[in-house]
Amino acid sequence: MYGTGRGEEKRQTFTSGQRQKGGHPGRRAGGISQFGIHGTRLEQVAERAGVSKTNLLYYYPSKEALYVAVLQQILAIWLAPLKAFREDISPLVAIREYIRLKLEVSRDHPQASKLFCLEMLQGAPLLMGELTGDLKALVDEKSAIVSGWIDRGKLAPVDPQHLIFMIWATTQHYADFATQVEAVTGATLQDAAFFEQTVDNVQRMIIEGIRVR
Structure with missing residues (x-):
């Protein structure tokens, strides 16, 4: 988006180097998200x-x-587990694991998640191309796989896109609204016991809604 060639190579190298210095998405996003x-x-x-x-x-x-x-x-971190969805794997196993991985991202990168939320609230002025391009293409591709699972009787009949939206909304809530979560429960995803409790509850509520009866 900001050019190719040597300049892009430098930015990619910097990103790798910054991880070694602690400059992960959360650190770079911290001030901007606030x-x-x-x-x-x-x-x-x-x-x-x-x-x-x-x-x-x-x-x-x-x-x-x-x-x-x-x-x-x-966005790449969020979408990596979704890219692993394949027709030949158990849908309930895949979705259960996707929920855990998304909650891990909310735990490990809360400031970056808030920054993404802020961009969405503003109408995605700088990220719309990503949303209507690669993101939409991936969601369409994986929605087709979910539809295939439904057609073969492996999942209850639900709209695949709404299922994906539900997972995104629920898992990202614990990062974007961490202040509210902590005010009500006294804990955040940084608390290991609360994290596992959250994973278990979100998995069960979503899985029970799509399990074939």
Whole structure:
């Protein structure tokens, strides 16, 4: 989206290097997710990522470039388990595992999840191309697989897209509304016991809704 060739290669190298320095999506997204892209200074982002502003600008020439890079990275993390859906695997096993993996992402990358939520609330001005392109194509492809499972009697008849939306909404709630969750329950996904309780409950509620009777 921001060019190809050497510049893109540098940005990819920086991303790998930043992981070693702790500059994962959550660190880079922290300030932006709290104050929004226009209310955040690059100095704040650089400080959270543990690098200088000069180094940050070398790989990301603007806040917008950094913003989109973080969004694309968290989107890739979210969608990786969905890409593993195949017609020849047990649908209940696949969906149960997908729920766990999505909750792990909400636990491990809450700030990046909030940043993605903020982008959606604003109408996806910088990410619409991703949503209508690769994301839609993947959802269409995997919805067809879910439809195949339903046609073969392996799942109850539900709309595949609504099933995917339900999983996204439920699992991402624990990151995007972590403050509310903690206020009500006194815990977050960082608490190991609460995390496992959440996984178990979300899995059972969704699985029981799609299990063949």
